[in-house]
Amino acid sequence: MGEKAPGGVQSVERVFELLELITDAGGDVTLSELSASTDLPLPTIHRLLRTLVTLGYIRQLPNRRYALGPRLIRLGEGANKQLGALARPQLKSLVDQLGETANMAVLDSDMVLYVAQVPSLHSMRMFTEVGRRGFMHATGMGKAILAELDDDTVRGIAARKGLPTPTPKSIGDIESLLAELNLIRERGYSIDEEEQEIGVRCFAMAIPGAPTPAAISVSGPVSRVDGSFAERAVPLLREAAQAISEELNQH
Structure with a gap:
């Protein structure tokens, strides 16, 4: 403590x-x-x-x-909502600058829990309901969070939850996942390459120093979310993650 x-x-x-x-x-x-x-x-x-x-x-x-x-669950849910509310201005800024959907998620019961989303204005856009859970290894934000954890912790999560493959591009074995996480640590951000949903690409980054493991992302159709998009998105994601981190750690 x-x-x-x-x-x-x-x-x-x-x-x-x-x-x-x-x-x-x-x-x-x-x-x-x-x-x-x-x-x-x-x-x-x-x-x-x-x-x-x-x-x-x-x-x-x-x-x-x-x-x-069980009474802690209600407190945790309330805290997650507040966390999402705190992040929303930064997520909106990402949408305004990049034009694609921005999300925030936290690690919750070995799953990634979506706590905030600001949708893109495009008619074809990525949409994940706030409150939904996803597998850590098959989502951009999940992988960004896993990359913040040590390998033994990652192995424990994989053993408890399994490594199902929502698409043919999903990672399905622990060694491939650990290799991917090393790449994310070196690069500083994660990419969901149609691993959660075919046709959707996502760039995600962990929130540094967050009190609970958390990440933000921008996602959209692969036709729009391409290499040139990444060049613009990664610096903006880093700025937003740092701004959220500073707000979370204010006393």
Whole structure:
């Protein structure tokens, strides 16, 4: 956890420290694992967990492990909406300058979750409903986010969700995916080459330093979203990603 806020309420800081530790551990932990990860006394941890269980923010599983609770889902959904609202001016700017649909997505339950979209004015355009989830390996934003993670984490996501191929151009095996992610890390952005939908190309970039893994993209028909489009789009995507990052990290 970061530095404690001066004049902060200690019990509140401790509650969020526990929630973040459970999240970092993959969503569920034992009491002893929590105790080993924090300087908090065991009775304090137990008391805070009991309170959070009563409120529904933590649940205790039959095997005695503690997991994130269902009431956090509503908070997360609300935060995702706010994240989308914060990004919309930058997405609109991308549409105004490039003429193609702009999107934002976050990593959520091993999937890419669309949290904002500003559509192109073209009649033939890319459209993905906000709130929809997609496979990480088959979307531009998903691959941009995966490239921010280490290979073991990527292997875990692939093992849990599989690598289905929505189109013949989709990546279907883990070694090809890891090679693609290395290329994205070197290049600084990802390309969805008709991997989600035939006829649609997408350029995407991760939001640097985002509190939750996130990315933005511009996408449209391959006839318009070509090499010359990329030359214009990539610098604008980088500017927009940096601007969103700065807003997210304002205190």
